[in-house]
Amino acid sequence: MNFLRVTITRMAYAALLLVAVLILNFTLMHLAPGDVADTIAQSAGGIDAEALEQIRREYGLDQPFIVQLGGYIGRVLQFDLGYSFFYSRPVTDLILDRLPATLLLVIAAQILALTVGVVFGVISARKPNGIFSHFVTLASLVGYSAPVFWTGLLMLVMFSLILPWFPVAGMRDVTIENGNIFIHTVDVARHLVLPMVTLASIFVALYSRLSRASMIEVLGSDYVRTAKAKGLKSNQVVYKHALKNAISPVITLAGLQLSAIVSGAVLVETVFSWPGLGTLAFQSIIARDTPTILGILFFSSLVVIVGNQVTDLVLRLVDPRVGSKK
Amino acid sequence: MTEPLLKVQNLRVELTTRNGTAPVIDDVSFELHAGENLSFVGESGCGKSMTALAIMGLLPEGIGRITAGSIMFDGQELTELSQERLRRIRGNDISMIFQEPMTSLNPVYTIGEQIVEVLLAHQSISRADAWAEAATLLDAVRIPKARERLKDYPFQLSGGQRQRVMIAIALACKPKVLIADEPTTALDVTVQAQIFDLLRDLRQETGTSIILITHDMGAVAEMAERMIVMYAGRIAEIGAVDDIIGTPRHPYTKGLISCVPHVLAHVTDEKQPLTEVPGIVPSLREFGKDQCLFASRCQHRTQQCLTARPQSVNFDGAQSADCWHAGTL
Ligand SMILES: Nc1ncnc2c1ncn2[C@@H]1O[C@H](COP(=O)(O)OP(=O)(O)O)[C@@H](O)[C@H]1O
Numbered sequence: 001m002n003f004l005r006v007t008i009t010r011m012a013y014a015a016l017l018l019v020a021v022l023i024l025n026f027t028l029m030h031l032a033p034g035d036v037a038d039t040i041a042q043s044a045g046g047i048d049a050e051a052l053e054q055i056r057r058e059y060g061l062d063q064p065f066i067v068q069l070g071g072y073i074g075r076v077l078q079f080d081l082g083y084s085f086f087y088s089r090p091v092t093d094l095i096l097d098r099l100p101a102t103l104l105l106v107i108a109a110q111i112l113a114l115t116v117g118v119v120f121g122v123i124s125a126r127k128p129n130g131i132f133s134h135f136v137t138l139a140s141l142v143g144y145s146a147p148v149f150w151t152g153l154l155m156l157v158m159f160s161l162i163l164p165w166f167p168v169a170g171m172r173d174v175t176i177e178n179g180n181i182f183i184h185t186v187d188v189a190r191h192l193v194l195p196m197v198t199l200a201s202i203f204v205a206l207y208s209r210l211s212r213a214s215m216i217e218v219l220g221s222d223y224v225r226t227a228k229a230k231g232l233k234s235n236q237v238v239y240k241h242a243l244k245n246a247i248s249p250v251i252t253l254a255g256l257q258l259s260a261i262v263s264g265a266v267l268v269e270t271v272f273s274w275p276g277l278g279t280l281a282f283q284s285i286i287a288r289d290t291p292t293i294l295g296i297l298f299f300s301s302l303v304v305i306v307g308n309q310v311t312d313l314v315l316r317l318v319d320p321r322v323g324s325k326k
Numbered sequence: 327m328t329e330p331l332l333k334v335q336n337l338r339v340e341l342t343t344r345n346g347t348a349p350v351i352d353d354v355s356f357e358l359h360a361g362e363n364l365s366f367v368g369e370s371g372c373g374k375s376m377t378a379l380a381i382m383g384l385l386p387e388g389i390g391r392i393t394a395g396s397i398m399f400d401g402q403e404l405t406e407l408s409q410e411r412l413r414r415i416r417g418n419d420i421s422m423i424f425q426e427p428m429t430s431l432n433p434v435y436t437i438g439e440q441i442v443e444v445l446l447a448h449q450s451i452s453r454a455d456a457w458a459e460a461a462t463l464l465d466a467v468r469i470p471k472a473r474e475r476l477k478d479y480p481f482q483l484s485g486g487q488r489q490r491v492m493i494a495i496a497l498a499c500k501p502k503v504l505i506a507d508e509p510t511t512a513l514d515v516t517v518q519a520q521i522f523d524l525l526r527d528l529r530q531e532t533g534t535s536i537i538l539i540t541h542d543m544g545a546v547a548e549m550a551e552r553m554i555v556m557y558a559g560r561i562a563e564i565g566a567v568d569d570i571i572g573t574p575r576h577p578y579t580k581g582l583i584s585c586v587p588h589v590l591a592h593v594t595d596e597k598q599p600l601t602e603v604p605g606i607v608p609s610l611r612e613f614g615k616d617q618c619l620f621a622s623r624c625q626h627r628t629q630q631c632l633t634a635r636p637q638s639v640n641f642d643g644a645q646s647a648d649c650w651h652a653g654t655l
Pocket residue numbers: 341343350368369370371372373374375376377386389609610
């Protein structure tokens with residue numbers, strides 16, 4: 001089947017891309033001064049050159065670059081991302097521990113940004129000169145130009161300190177000891193609100209501007225005129241006929257923004273002490289914990305690549321012309 | 327004579343653009359009787375589409391509006407109806423097909439869905455019955471293997487097939503009036519003839535009145551009983567097709583007809599494109615002036631033509647032309 005073949009081809013490309021990312025990451029890290037041995041030496045309070053060589057030999061750091069690279073890729077393909085000396089744990093465990101929190105934040109923020117952005121865009125496209133339309137343009141401008149950590153701090157001050165509606169930091173309230181699933185879900189959700197809104201704020205601006213433009217164009221199209229000429233209700237014309245066409249470029253943009261969202265998450269997580277990959281990345285960079293940094297880079301690439309595949313799939317569902325023979 | 331199905335009186339439609347406001351339809355009156363085929367001809371930019379959109383209540387939002395006159399349809403004054411009432415008439419009692427079959431269907435829905443939804447919008451009918459009806463309709467517009475084609479998307483169809491689908495949609499609710507706005511302009515010559523044949527046959531089967539807007543004088547001669555020649559938002563000449571083609575009274579009509587030597591030939595014969603009357607249609611800004619708007623292109627022009635809008639001159643058989651010299655030419 002055509003669809004299956006396309007999917008398989010894309011998976012193969014994605015795999016190639018991942019290997020390329022691995023090589024690039026590893027090379028970058030290798031070029032940066034200092035290595036694990038230095039870190040261990042430092043944490044041990046300084047050791048002599050011979051011991052340093054000993055450590056290097058143990059970890060294969062004395063091998064030629066290409067051998068190290070080959071070994072690294074081979075291990076990664078077996079899901080062995082190495083060992084973090086800083087956290088004294090295998091990197092894979094460390095990341096899998098943190099990944100759910102980041103995924104939750106990123107996906108929730110993306111869904112929120114898309115929903116609000118598209119709704120704003122559609123409403124303002126229906127009355128391009130109305131008050132709401134101008135409000136959206138202004139809000140977009142503010143949302144887009146404000147630095148995300150600043151927005152985050154502002155949110156914290158507003159909705160956590162002045163109005164104590166939401167918790168200040170973290171993902172769970174540790175004082176809740178034996179609650180049921182419902183209590184825990186509500187607890188996480190309450191912690192999620194501020195970081196999610198903060199992260200979404202940048203992207204709401206992007207999505208609402210694009211939906212507005214796309215929607216205005218589609219509303220003037222011949223097939224929308226046909227839909228009106230058929231005597232369909234105005235909501236049917238807008239949401240069934242126009243929106244399904246206007247949303248494609250927004251989905252494409254959302255896919256392209258995935259990497260930006262993941263990197264935005266690093267900042268937001270740091271501001272809100274959200275226990276995800278972002279805070280982990282931040283701490284590992286400070287600690288020069290190379291295996292962990294490499295692992296996080298690998299996983300973020302994986303998230304972005306998988307996200308792009310999903311985007312592609314959604315586009316196909318929305319628009320039958322995408323990927324068709326003709 | 328019986329009451330006309332559609333009666334347009336002194337209709338004036340103004341368009342507001344960056345260049346100001348101008349009457350794109352200027353004092354237009356005509357009648358359409360049940361079962362009749364009335365054709366509009368005239369060069370591009372004369373206001374034919376605007377006339378059609380005014381009847382449909384689909385003038386471009388925020389740009390065009392009806393400022394005077396009346397459109398009586400089946401005992402209702404369309405210019406005074408609420409949006410909701412108009413919506414129930416559109417696609418149900420009055421349908422329209424457009425010039426651009428390539429872009430007039432929604433690319434992301436199957437043609438079946440697009441036929442079905444118009445049935446569901448106006449009739450109390452189950453979804454299953456609507457799909458069965460859609461197959462019948464597609465069959466009626468002569469698309470082979472109708473039942474299977476219902477699941478096709480527009481991009482899988484040719485231009486001619488898409489226009490057939492548009493016709494199926496327009497006729498789905500058995501409208502009293504079908505407005506066809508240059509339904510063949512964008513199509514190949516052979517396909518054009520097929521579409522005209524189809525429209526003529528469907529009209530015979532359903533008795534629907536048709537307003538046919540076209541450049542194709544041959545098609546007018548073949549299909550219509552009465553015709554209106556439009557120029558710069560006004561009616562230049564109106565009357566029975568045979569009368570007008572036999573003895574055109576307005577210099578513009580004469581020009582249009584003389585550049586189609588085979589006007590009475592059969593529709594299915596191959597046609598040359600319309601050679602233009604020298605000069606061009608004035609821009610929208612010029613519309614509405616108190617003078618003959620055709621004067622700049624007319625060899626019979628006199629001072630009078632430039633100082634006052636011509637009045638209708640009536641001839642035998644309800645033919646009339648808006649020209650100061652119509653009686654003497
Ligand atoms: N949306 C619009 N905005 C501004 N001017 C328009 C618009 N649509 C049509 N016009 C102008 O109105 C006039 C009549 O157009 P139209 O009714 O489409 O002519 P026709 O169908 O006879 O070719 C033209 O001068 C055209 O430029």
